[in-house]
Amino acid sequence: MKEFNASEKQGALSREETLVQLMDSYGDLVKKLAYTYVKDIDLAEDIAQDVFIKCYDHLHLFKEKSSYKTWIYRITVNRSKDVLKSNAYKRILPFKKVASHSKEKTTELTVIDNSNRNVVTNSLMTLPSKYREILFLFYYEELKLREISEVTSLKEATVKTRLSRGKQLLKKELERRRFEL
Amino acid sequence: MSNKDELKLKGHLDRETYSQINFSQKEKERVLVNVTSAKKRRKSKMPLVKKLALNAAAAIVLVGMGTFVYQEVQKNQEAVVDQPENSDEEALARDEAEDGPKPDIDKDVPDTTADGSSGPTDDKAWEDRTITEKFSTPNDPKNANEFIAQNNEIYQQPLPEQYADDPMHYYGIGASSLYYWLETTYKVEGTAIEKDFRNLKNLAAIVVLEEKERYAHLGLVNENPYDYKDQWKEPSDRMEQAHEYLKDLLNEINVAINEDGKGETKGYSYMLDGEKVKELQEFIGTDEEIKAMEIIED
Numbered sequence: 001m002k003e004f005n006a007s008e009k010q011g012a013l014s015r016e017e018t019l020v021q022l023m024d025s026y027g028d029l030v031k032k033l034a035y036t037y038v039k040d041i042d043l044a045e046d047i048a049q050d051v052f053i054k055c056y057d058h059l060h061l062f063k064e065k066s067s068y069k070t071w072i073y074r075i076t077v078n079r080s081k082d083v084l085k086s087n088a089y090k091r092i093l094p095f096k097k098v099a100s101h102s103k104e105k106t107t108e109l110t111v112i113d114n115s116n117r118n119v120v121t122n123s124l125m126t127l128p129s130k131y132r133e134i135l136f137l138f139y140y141e142e143l144k145l146r147e148i149s150e151v152t153s154l155k156e157a158t159v160k161t162r163l164s165r166g167k168q169l170l171k172k173e174l175e176r177r178r179f180e181l
Numbered sequence: 182m183s184n185k186d187e188l189k190l191k192g193h194l195d196r197e198t199y200s201q202i203n204f205s206q207k208e209k210e211r212v213l214v215n216v217t218s219a220k221k222r223r224k225s226k227m228p229l230v231k232k233l234a235l236n237a238a239a240a241i242v243l244v245g246m247g248t249f250v251y252q253e254v255q256k257n258q259e260a261v262v263d264q265p266e267n268s269d270e271e272a273l274a275r276d277e278a279e280d281g282p283k284p285d286i287d288k289d290v291p292d293t294t295a296d297g298s299s300g301p302t303d304d305k306a307w308e309d310r311t312i313t314e315k316f317s318t319p320n321d322p323k324n325a326n327e328f329i330a331q332n333n334e335i336y337q338q339p340l341p342e343q344y345a346d347d348p349m350h351y352y353g354i355g356a357s358s359l360y361y362w363l364e365t366t367y368k369v370e371g372t373a374i375e376k377d378f379r380n381l382k383n384l385a386a387i388v389v390l391e392e393k394e395r396y397a398h399l400g401l402v403n404e405n406p407y408d409y410k411d412q413w414k415e416p417s418d419r420m421e422q423a424h425e426y427l428k429d430l431l432n433e434i435n436v437a438i439n440e441d442g443k444g445e446t447k448g449y450s451y452m453l454d455g456e457k458v459k460e461l462q463e464f465i466g467t468d469e470e471i472k473a474m475e476i477i478e479d
Contacts, residue, residue: 023212031208044202048208052212120190120193121193170188
């Protein structure tokens with residue numbers, strides 16, 4: 001992933017250009033992160049779009065205390081958690097599907113729906129979200145504990161504990177599914 | 182805790198699923214369209230603000246003029262009263278004349294028009310007041326008619342198999358969706374339709390609140406209740422009854438606004454002069470009771 005360097009470019013780019021750069025740099029990861037929370041590709045798409053719209057609206061407020069990456073991840077985590085807790089999450093389930101969204105349900109969905117082959121993904125998805133998020137951020141997004149703490153607003157010690165516990169739970173689940181590491 | 186990915190999680194996830202998840206060009210375009218159209222909307226709001234300001238100014242001027250005219254009339258009348266040579270007939274005529282303009286100035290304009298003093302009003306007449314800015318995707322229903330039709334269709338469909346063990350959980354999700362959209366986006370204006378929409382929203386609220394009761398005993402804080410689904414209580418009778426009413430009312434609103442009043446009904450809708458609106462109203466209780474409870478968490 002090519003990281004977007006704010007200090008180099010921000011002054012020279014318009015807001016729209018900055019947004020495009022951010023979407024190019026982090027779009028995939030934002031959508032993957034959202035998917036890890038909500039387990040629904042349509043909703044992950046909606047969340048990713050919401051995240052970038054929010055980024056655009058708040059670009060002028062971004063202070064380079066953190067990197068764009070952690071800033072965007074934080075927005076994604078918060079948005080995903082809001083969605084999980086509230087109505088939007090429930091909207092996506094069968095109720096939303098009737099809205100006949102013309103989303104790009106091609107390879108992406110086919111692969112995700114192919115549940116028999118996706119043992120590791122399915123195992124991860126069975127874990128409570130509090131462990132799932134940490135495992136994903138640590139192992140997939142390769143964030144440091146400090147960064148995860150910043151993104152999730154959890155104490156580093158909590159992140160560490162959840163990472164350890166999450167790993168145990170995932171191992172157990174993989175064993176239950178007779179998956180050989 | 183070692184940083185090493187001994188589970189090779191990233192590799193497995195990518196091979197299985199995650200490498201296929203990408204934020205496509207089309208999605209990026211949608212974001213850009215959204216932000217640019219929002220920008221345009223903001224710009225186009227400026228003349229509206231100006232128009233409103235002008236209207237407000239015009240209203241102030243008119244009110245000022247009206248007050249001035251009224252005061253002048255009053256002064257003239259006082260002057261007339263002061264004239265000792267006026268006869269009783271003249272005084273009567275004067276009183277009548279006096280009674281004329283007074284109500285125009287003192288009357289509470291909204292009350293009079295709301296009462297339909299200019300003629301009988303149609304309490305079934307209604308207008309869509311959907312807040313289109315609240316749409317989250319271009320595919321959202323465009324107005325209240327579409328919203329009601331879509332949701333009614335969902336409620337008429339058989340229960341999805343995966344919810345067979347807990348149908349009320351499925352309907353809790355539906356009610357939550359309905360409540361959210363009715364609260365934020367799909368609005369209507371009209372005597373009967375507003376009552377029906379309010380009842381629909383309140384029924385959805387009851388279902389949602391009763392669903393919350395199913396896991397309230399777990400005392401979860403900042404945790405996803407769905408992670409503890411196996412520990413939920415059974416749905417309450419009130420939840421099930423609210424769902425039944427909701428389903429029927431939704432259908433009746435659809436009949437009223439999308440089917441020209443033709444269709445099977447049970448009598449819960451004001452729009453169709455339902456015979457059981459009182460029963461429904463008693464079940465719901467007061468709006469205040471519903472409002473007092475927190476429905477939307479975010």
